[in-house]
Structures are given as C-alpha cells and as structure tokens.
Amino acid sequence: MTITLHGACCTLRSGGILIRGESGSGKSSLALLLASLEDGAFVADDRVVCDVNGGRVLARAHPVLAGRVEVRGQGILTVAELGLTSCEEAILDLVVDLVDSSPRLPEPPASTDLLGVPLPRLVLDHGVRAAGLAPLLIRAALRKPTP
Template sequence: MTQGPTPPFDPLEQTLLHASCVALRGRAVLIQGESGSGKSGLALELMAYGAELVSDDQTVLLELDGALWATAPASIKGLIEARGVGILTAKSCGSAEVVLAVDMDAEEQRRLPHPNEKTIAGVRVPVFHKVDTRYFPAAILQYLRVGRRGPQ
C-alpha cells in the first residue's frame, strides 16, 4: 500500500467536494451526488461489509504525484449521518487514495457498461453510475480489492 499525505492537507492545494468516501485496504471510493441521493447510505453499507470511513458529506481531496488522496475535514472526522437515525461515530482511516468514484445521480442501464472516467482535482478516476441492486456495494468492494476487467 502506498503511503499518502498526512492530514490535514495544505489548504492551498486541496479541493473540498460534497461527497462521502470510504476505503478498503487504503483504496478509496468517492461517492458523489445531490443531497438525498444516498451517498451516506451507500457508505454505511460499504462499512458494514468492512470498508472504513474516510469522510461523510464533505471530502477534502489532494493530488499528489498523479494520485488523488482523500481525507475528512477535522470538524467531521469519524462522523457519518444515517438519515432517520442521526449522526453516528465511526472509526476513520485518515487519508486514502481514491481509485473509484460513484455517481449517485446517474443510474447505469447497461448490463455490461463500458468504463466511464472523470477528472477530479486534476486526476482521471474511473466512475460507476448507481446500480439499483442489492449487490452494488459488494461489487464496489470487489473493485476496490482487485479492479475490473476491461471492455468485452
């Protein structure tokens, strides 16, 4: 596992996004979407399967040597909202390298989609669109573990 920067990131070099982020073995997924789109809910599901919280609702990002790193603002580190339950505490893993983004505002319709990418803070990152199935969190964790096979 690559050693990332130590939080807090330099405020002049960081980007703050409205996003949640969890990591597995230092590899993070950035979960983006409008308020109420299910960012925190997906993060909680991933955490139930073994991921660790990086940040909920607001994520600080930093490009370092071509990699994208995420951490939480100090004021919300270790906190995650569970809609209808309240603010929960969680172990935070500090910083992690973002290797995947999930767009909760776009729903994937194709059975075998071609890979999507977007640029976040100057770094190209693979993107999954929301999939409305019970196995979506498990698929994300499998991607964090070993990646994805290219287009068929």
C-alpha cells in the same frame, strides 16, 4: 490545490472510494455499508477534502466532521458508536456516482477528472442499489486494471 467536495468516502481492500450524488441519494448509507464489511473502513461524510500527492488524489474528512456521519432519521453519529473501522485518509481509486436511473445496457462510463487526475468511474442507479448489488459492483470496479 485542495478542494472540498460534497460526498462520502470509504475504503475497501485499502482502495479509496469517493461517493457522489444528490442530497438524499444514499451516499452516507453506501459508505457505511461498505465500511461495515470486513475489509472496509470509513473516511469521510458530507464534506470530503481532496488534494493531489504524488500524482494520486488523497481524500480525508473535513476537520469539523472527522469521525462523524449523518444517518437520515438518526442524526449525527460517530463512527466509533457504529462500531466501524475508520481511517484518516485514502488514496482514491474509484469514483462512484449515484443516480436515480440509468439505461438498461449503458456504455461503460468514462473516467472522471479530479484535480487533473483521471479516475475510474462507476455509475449506480437506484434499482441496483436497492437490489443490494452496489458492494459487488464496486469490488468488481476496484479489481479492474486502470488504463
């Protein structure tokens, strides 16, 4: 089974990250920020095509949008124009949900199910993202062993 999700996808240290959130929440911006890091790469923006391969979720760009990203106020740019490394697909290791706000001391988020495969989930609110802590927290989440 294949599904197409509204989101963005990138990698860090070869770990695939699916970023979800409402329109305008910063999915593309966060994916670009992560992809601009030394060990990052850009996979997809806006429409992420996912399917299961060997018990893992594989994500790639929708063919119409491959190699492109929408930057609010700038239009649609190519990953090459931005000088970023890109990769055609990524095995997802983490789902990041962008929200407006979250409790000060929340319980750890439950994993999320994507195509019948449980994946670790990280919830990042606007304040954490505005403080520039998202890359640090995402790296920490990728280092955690999966249960």
